[in-house]
Amino acid sequence: MNTLIVQTKTDLNRSLFRSKPFIFFSLGMPVGFYLLFTKVFNMGVPEEYMSVFYKDSMIQMATYSVMISSLFSFSMTLIEDRKQGVKQFLRLSPMPESIYYGSKILTQFLINSLLLIVIFLVGHFVNGVQMDSMTWLTSGLWILYGCLPIVALATIVSLVKDPNTASVLNNMILMPLAIVSGLWWPIDMFPEVVQKIATGLPTYYAAQGAKQLAAGQLPDGKGILIIFIYFVGIMVLSIYLNGRKEEIKR
Amino acid sequence: MITVNKLTKIIDKTTILNQVSLTVNKGEIIALVGPNGAGKTTLINCLTGLIRPTNGEISLFGASPLNKKNKVKLGVMQQESTTLENVKVKELLTLFRSFYSNPLSLDDLLGITGLTELQNTYTTKLSGGQKRRLTFGLSIIGNPELLFLDEPTTGMDVTSRKMFWEKIQILKEQGKTIILTTHYLEEIEKVATRILLMKQGEIVHDGTLESIQSEMLQNKVSFQLVDDHDEAKLGDLPYVSSIEKKENNVTLYTANSDETLIELFTTEIKFKNLLIIPGNLETVFNTLVEEENE
Numbered sequence: 001m002n003t004l005i006v007q008t009k010t011d012l013n014r015s016l017f018r019s020k021p022f023i024f025f026s027l028g029m030p031v032g033f034y035l036l037f038t039k040v041f042n043m044g045v046p047e048e049y050m051s052v053f054y055k056d057s058m059i060q061m062a063t064y065s066v067m068i069s070s071l072f073s074f075s076m077t078l079i080e081d082r083k084q085g086v087k088q089f090l091r092l093s094p095m096p097e098s099i100y101y102g103s104k105i106l107t108q109f110l111i112n113s114l115l116l117i118v119i120f121l122v123g124h125f126v127n128g129v130q131m132d133s134m135t136w137l138t139s140g141l142w143i144l145y146g147c148l149p150i151v152a153l154a155t156i157v158s159l160v161k162d163p164n165t166a167s168v169l170n171n172m173i174l175m176p177l178a179i180v181s182g183l184w185w186p187i188d189m190f191p192e193v194v195q196k197i198a199t200g201l202p203t204y205y206a207a208q209g210a211k212q213l214a215a216g217q218l219p220d221g222k223g224i225l226i227i228f229i230y231f232v233g234i235m236v237l238s239i240y241l242n243g244r245k246e247e248i249k250r
Numbered sequence: 251m252i253t254v255n256k257l258t259k260i261i262d263k264t265t266i267l268n269q270v271s272l273t274v275n276k277g278e279i280i281a282l283v284g285p286n287g288a289g290k291t292t293l294i295n296c297l298t299g300l301i302r303p304t305n306g307e308i309s310l311f312g313a314s315p316l317n318k319k320n321k322v323k324l325g326v327m328q329q330e331s332t333t334l335e336n337v338k339v340k341e342l343l344t345l346f347r348s349f350y351s352n353p354l355s356l357d358d359l360l361g362i363t364g365l366t367e368l369q370n371t372y373t374t375k376l377s378g379g380q381k382r383r384l385t386f387g388l389s390i391i392g393n394p395e396l397l398f399l400d401e402p403t404t405g406m407d408v409t410s411r412k413m414f415w416e417k418i419q420i421l422k423e424q425g426k427t428i429i430l431t432t433h434y435l436e437e438i439e440k441v442a443t444r445i446l447l448m449k450q451g452e453i454v455h456d457g458t459l460e461s462i463q464s465e466m467l468q469n470k471v472s473f474q475l476v477d478d479h480d481e482a483k484l485g486d487l488p489y490v491s492s493i494e495k496k497e498n499n500v501t502l503y504t505a506n507s508d509e510t511l512i513e514l515f516t517t518e519i520k521f522k523n524l525l526i527i528p529g530n531l532e533t534v535f536n537t538l539v540e541e542e543n544e
Contacts, residue, residue: 006348018336094321095349
């Protein structure tokens with residue numbers, strides 16, 4: 001238990017409180033874009049639609065923020081741990097590896113929750129987004145659930161040897177995925193083909209479901225299923241690839 | 251404590267370790283010496299259970315190295331230093347202490363590594379030598395009975411190195427068993443009770459420093475060649491393992507300088523300024539490395 005707390009505390013320091021790139025990319029950028037969209041580029045949005053626009057943009061940027069942190073922070077921490085021999089040290093110590101992974105998941109959960117809270121606070125206090133407390137909670141939890149496939153994807157990206165390559169790879173995945181999933185602009189603005197692709201992506205449903213919850217509806221069953229399938233599929237692939245990598249080394 | 255029987259490790263069709271057999275008893279301080287690529291690190295990784303042998307058996311504390319129960323008694327200092335971005339010295343030690351149920355105290359560790367004053371420094375900001383000391387500290391956190399040190403002093407400055415060997419001396423007096431690899435032979439002469447010379451995945455010599463000196467030492471015979479035409483004759487001299495020639499200065503490495511000299515006189519090679527230099531461990535090592543490079 002002690003191990004779990006110490007490790008989580010250390011990891012929070014590493015990838016959250018003391019990491020300037022994290023504060024900038026995972027938090028500063030989404031908050032900045034949210035304010036930019038809603039405060040500056042809001043012309044042409046009808047008055048009666050404004051409150052929905054504030055709310056939906058908040059959810060989109062919150063999802064984007066959680067995506068960045070899940071993919072970047074998580075994969076980078078895993079790569080550093082491997083490069084610096086932390087994982088090897090762990091295998092040489094009496095500590096079971098499950099505690100290590102348990103702590104990594106806990107850390108990521110805490111980081112993502114914090115990001116959501118900050119962006120929700122900005123939405124509430126700056127743009128006056130109003131929801132009852134249960135709705136805040138359920139849409140937040142839904143976003144965390146929707147980004148699980150991205151967390152799993154980070155464990156695959158972390159197999160890349162070099163942090164620079166991983167960074168490029170992360171960027172190549174993140175931006176297109178965020179745009180096609182409708183986190184920047186509504187997907188009805190895109191050609192039909194792109195819309196088709198979007199409805200097959202877990203990150204589309206991550207934002208979509210949260211918006212539905214925020215509007216007092218229930219998320220699509222299809223969304224729940226697609227997110228779950230992606231998560232399990234990527235996880236299985238990751239366990240297979242990780243296992244194969246270990247096997248080669250042994 | 252450790253028994254290795256005909257250990258072979260093949261990675262990608264390359265034989266890294268070839269039929270290595272070895273017994274290690276409690277309290278021994280063993281130096282693994284050999285050129286890069288001799289298989290020292292691979293041997294350590296097999297003994298600690300990080301990699302599985304292709305063939306052969308290893309028994310560690312009477313069990314398989316993969317047995318998690320063994321890990322409490324084991325400490326490993328890896329070749330590369332461990333530092334984490336945005337983590338302070340004190341915090342890294344605390345993190346690694348949490349992996350053990352009975353770790354050394356934080357104060358002890360800071361004392362042993364000499365990092366007490368740097369405990370609030372970020373690990374990535376430490377100098378190369380300080381990073382090595384920190385990594386050494388990590389390896390002894392669990393107060394292990396058996397300690398593996400892979401090139402512990404590489405990158406350490408003179409002060410760090412002196413301090414490090416003092417700590418090893420203390421561990422030796424405590425009855426710990428230590429297996430270490432190094433490139434600095436003058437250092438291990440004082441502390442090692444046994445030296446294993448490794449070459450191309452095999453242990454080519456297993457013994458004390460003295461036994462290596464008597465068996466493997468090569469004396470150097472050097473002189474100036476007066477007549478260049480005699481150069482061809484040098485290769486025919488007995489016991490000569492290698493010849494170095496700079497302009498007309500010749501150095502011969504020989505396992506038996508007496509016999510080499512007698513032949514040198516009888517073949518009437520003309521020379522001047524003859525010097526015979528007794529071999530040391532460094533020369534043994536260099537010979538090994540050179541053979542490897544060829």
